[in-house]
Amino acid sequence: MSGLGGLVVAFFAVFGGMALITGTGVIIESGLRSNISGQRLVHADVLVSAPQSLAQEGDLPVALPERAVVPSELAGELARLDGVASATGDVTFPATPLGDQKGDAAGAGHGWASAALAGGKLVSGRAPRAADEVVVPKGLAVRQGTSVEIVAGGRRGEYQVTGVVNAPDLYFADSTAAELAGRTGGPRADTVDLIALRAAPGTDPATLAEAVQREVGERYEVRTGPAKGDAESPGTAAARGMLIALPSSISGISMLIVGFVVGGGISLSITRQRRDLALLRAAGATPRQVRKLVGVQGMTAAVAALLPGAAAGYYLAAHFGDLLIHLGLLPQELPLTYSPIPAAAAALVLLGVVRLSAWAASISASKMPAVAAVRDAQSEPRQPSAVRFNSGLLIILAAMGLSTMPLFLRGEVAILGPSLGGLLSVIGLALAGPKLVQKATGLLVRMLPARVSPPLWLAVSNTHGYALRTAGAVAALGMVITLGTSNALTHTTVMRATADETARTLRADAVITAPAYGGIPRDLLGEVRALPGVTSAVTASTTTVIGRGLALGDGAESAMARSAMVLGPEARGLVDLGVTKGSLADLKGPSIAIDERSGAVGEHRDLVLGDGAKVRARVVATYSRALGLGPVVLARDLVAGHTTTDLDSTVFVRTADPSALNKLDKRWPALSVASAATSPQAGETSAQLWINIAVLAVLLGYVLVSVANRLVATTAARGTELTAIRRLGATPGQIRSMIRWEALLIALTASVAGLLMSAVPLMFLSIGFLGRPWPAGPLWLAPAAVAVVCAVVGLAYDLPARRLVRRSERVA
């Protein structure tokens, strides 16, 4: 019975661990090899495009989210290859009817030549030929022969509808498309997004792809089948990197927790069997045989948990994927990949953990002399070791030291200090816990007045006497509180600091965006500036830049991709970055402004832009407010021609009369005007907050269930002890009251310890980021976490204790 309780605990620990690791594995595998669904060019056999990733030495390649282009003459070269029936250059640009609904997603436009590749056939009318002609999809409420206003490539124009096609998107004459996509001049003159090949009859697409790859060499990527989606939408493909980055940021915590819980569960199930094992030893079993038996038992519980755990893992991953899509972090077109590999890997990891912890836990039980084994099994309270205590204290001290980082460094990297600090201090607490509990409860025992109620006195004495047992529960529950509060509040505090600084940086009264048009139309800025009351208006956009040492704490070796704001020299009046040297007015040509702590004016920096272009930029300004807009700002001239749409994303407006902006609505129905300026990173940060909360909720739920399991098992195993106390004259009520006091003591100790462990790092973080000692965000999280812990402990103690008390009434 007692052994069974332990095995149940082990089963649940492995079940949860399996679910967590499998789920994480699914996400990672999807990041490595999921295919984009819903391809557009379904009738193309082979797609040739420029590489959309940057190879890095010793690290995963960085995905490039902005479209890298291909020279259009390559189409002619490829058309001459054997087995190629046709080679078509394809471009995509934002194109949306002016009066379209306000929405997030812009429509797309292409040249007519691509229509056939997309499976588009004319339902009626004819192909577009003149510059002002367009073919519209069937679903659009525009009739053939009428004219329609379209915002395409940021230009507004009136087009004649010459036909209706049975494919999505708008189709223009090929030369018009090239112009609207910005391919008739400037840095992207005479290029296309990709070249679509059709294989001649009888030619296998795979064979053709090999031939094409030999022809173009390493410069271009050749894709067939499901992989073609990557060439069509590099932005979507780049989201895959997030799928890998996300789990790797949480895998530290989750592996720690899985190890903690599984190891704890296994060792508990073995401690439960100490007596049986001792008797086995006395009956002549060798230490080896005992270890083997223990191993086999632990393995049985673990193996039984593997399959259901894996199923739960796939289920969790699917829900996590839905959450990512819902938050806009994962494009709908990038479904998760499900294969048995994550489950197999998780099973291997867990069986390893189980074996190791079974071996470690059984070593003392199996090695001691048989007689000592029997005696030791009876005298449960053991003395916590001094080495363990001291190393735990050292770790806690180190953790507290780490968490002072935000006092000296104000930047993204400083968050690492407190979060690592919280994590470390949890480990320290687990180590130092027994002795700490012993000292604290010892003090409590001495301080308790003599006339205190006997159950309370007994409860305090028990937590004191069974310090190891108590500390195990306290450490695990304290971990729940520490990780829960510190993780969430760290994020909200940094978010608040970012928002505050953004508000100080962007002196705008209104912010205009036009996601439905794919970006800010080119004429809009002039119209805004002409409005009454407007004193200044500047455009901005965000893109990705890859470089070394751009932000505080970046390693000098590996290049980091980060999102950066793109501004022009006129931004000076509206954007106050706290410039310390140089001037934003010099943000012309190939130039950048950076965080004052990571560079100096006059330096030259080698950068890679979002489409993979290698550029060299001069630092023309350094600034102090790096938190709001990020550690690097790029000149518009530097980025021109290196983004997918080549359009700005935002207009910041300074105006005496914000209501006048509503006049824009009539001319541009799909614009959105907001009053508050948010950082380009704000959306990402809040999405990350939700991800963190979701992941943390799952992890902490796992910890709580496993702690509850362990508490139930340890309480249920206290039958002999409770019967003994009953025989010494405790009434059933006194026993119940004692158990309740114990539960309360443990829950409160865990709460105090957990809150302390998170309060100290949060205090340093808040001082560093907000200039005050308390964090921003939902402070009710702390009492809520305490309440949850109290409820779980209360139930885990009360339920088995009730049964024991009832039983002890019968056999007392």
Add this chain to the structure above:
Amino acid sequence: MSHVVTLEAVTKKYGELVALDNVSLGFPQGRFVAVMGPSGSGKSTLIQCAAALDQPTSGSVTIGGVDVGSLNETKRTILRREHVGFVFQSYNLLPAITVEENLTLSLRLAGKRPDRAWIGELVERVGLQDRLRHRPAELSGGQQQRAAIVRALAGRPDVVFADEPTGALDLRSAAQVLDLLRGLVDDLGQTVVMVTHDPAAAARAHDALVMADGKVVDVLAEPSAEDLAARLTQLARGGLAVHAVGGVR
């Protein structure tokens, strides 16, 4: 001589098994009584019923003039800690608290202030003065049992029941414990009822009850170990010769 505990037609059944079969007897004040018998004869059940640790199936048990059967579990517990001390084969010291705290645990549960002088006297008698601050696990078996005896006596109970108190001890420790129990009766007038299957242990008592099949089959006054051993052997062979049934008068 007045009886501290009286059993009246007590029967205890565990399902079909009859552990006590219509037993009536009283335990007189100031006597050291041994209860003997082969395994399964009902001797442990007898003192568990007599000590109000267990409820008889039928019949009545009176402790300190109170009929135990009329009480609920809580009242029974309170009655027990007022009148009865108990010594167990496995000592039943709580491992989490010190020896000294164990000694006063029952009093603490009863909400009574321990009589320090009395407990000090007992501790001196059992020779545990310098072990009080230790944990039970740090004591030898004999020391633990002596501590358990002090605990049983700490509240000056009317009667102390001891269930195989020497069962887990070596000969020397067992002899010390028996000397101690006998001394308590002779010097302090304490009533002690001890269950044992060891004739040598029973021989230290004033009276010995011999049980078989749930009945008291024999009562021997100032028994000798040889007599008891012979009697037990006889019982084990199945040759039942019932001398007297009833009690110690």
